[in-house]
Amino acid sequence: MPSGSLTVVGTGIQAATHLTAEARLAVEQADEALYLVNDAVTAAWIERANPKPRSLTPFYEHGKDRREIYGAIVDEIVSRVRQGLDVCAVLYGHPGVFAWPGHEAIRRLRAEGFGARMLPGISTEDCLVADLGIDPASSGCQSYEATDFLVRRRTIDTGALVILWQVGLVGEWRFDRDPTMRGLPLLVERLLELYPAEHETILYEASPYPMCEPIVQRLPLRAVGEAEVSPVVTMVLPPREEPEFDREMLERVRLRLS
Ligand SMILES: C[S@@+](CC[C@H](N)C(=O)[O-])C[C@H]1O[C@@H](n2cnc3c(N)ncnc32)[C@H](O)[C@@H]1O
Structure with a gap:
């Protein structure tokens, strides 16, 4: 195996307190920490904890296509490992939840024979379950990226919980320092075809x-288009109805178990 490795870790959502013990160790022990976090407290900790810390935020150039930005970040991570360094890529939340660069860097490095792994972190969904008191098992749960949900006209089960991510960035294929929220009414328009x-x-x-x-803002769907929405907001749609039982299948299951 060539020298050089990658560990991708997440810092969770809450500054400092969500960092797991194994993620902390990985940051401290790496030759270099390349980080993308969204709070100053966590950034300051990484700067102290690692001998060679570097923020990846300069890759976010105003007006640049997001796919190009993510591609450049992956190239940067991969190139540092190829130089023989043990690199820790530090992302906020869970580093592999609605976050492509960590997965892609690992995939490319493994294909070249390098050691590469991801450690789990606390994601938005984990916080949401705790804060809103929702158990995804009660109704089942579907998660979509908002723009993807819209432009692919995804089919959803309205009898189960729906979580839509990046609703503050609908249609924002280019990075904008001040997202406009212009796409949100289109998302609401589509949802109004599915929900009252x-x-x-x-x-x-x-x-x-x-x-x-x-x-936590709870409002009727019709009012969401005009709501004050932060770029990091996540939308949750509780089930519209409880699905009927399939009586025939229920009977077959009973017979199997009796
Ligand atoms: C690129 S994804 C990153 C998700 C992150 N990896 C995680 O584990 O939660 C960004 C989206 O995550 C959600 N998100 C991030 N931070 C959040 C927060 N503090 N509250 C609610 N949603 C958040 C929003 O849907 C946002 O548009």
């Missing part, structure tokens, strides 16, 4: 700081 106008919709923002409460 009065259907409760939750706009959820987990708190990045331990002492602060999450921001």
Whole structure:
């Protein structure tokens, strides 16, 4: 195996407190930490904990295609490992949940024979389950990236919970320092084909700081297009109805078990 390796870790959502013990060790022990986090406290900790820390935020150039930005980040991570360094890529949340670069860097490095792994972290969905008191097992749960949901006209089961990510960035294929939210009404228009106008919709923002409460807006779906939405908000649609039992299957299952 060539020298040089990659460990991709997540810092969780809440500054410092969500970092797991194994992620902490990985940051401290790596030759270099390349990081992309969205709070200053975590960034400051990485700067102290690793001998060669470097933020990846300069890759986010205003107006640049997001796919190009993510591709450049992957190239950067991969090239440092190829130089023989043990690199730790540090992303916020869970590093592999709605986050492509970590997966792609690992895939490419493994194909070249390097050691590469991902450690789990606390994601938005983990915080949401705790803060909103929702168990994804009660109804089942579907997660979609909002733009993907819209442009592929995804089919959803309205009898199960739906989580839509990146609703503040609908259609924003280019990086914008001040996202416009112009695509949100289109998302609402599509959702109104699937849910009644009065259907409760939750706009959820987990708190990045331990002492602060999450921001939870509950409003009828029809009002979401005009709501104040932060770029990091996640949308939650509770089930519209409880699905009927398939009586025939229920009977067959009973017979099997009796
Ligand atoms: C690129 S994804 C990164 C997700 C991250 N890897 C995770 O594990 O949660 C960004 C999206 O995650 C969600 N998100 C990130 N931070 C959040 C927060 N503090 N509260 C609610 N949703 C958040 C939003 O849907 C946002 O558009």
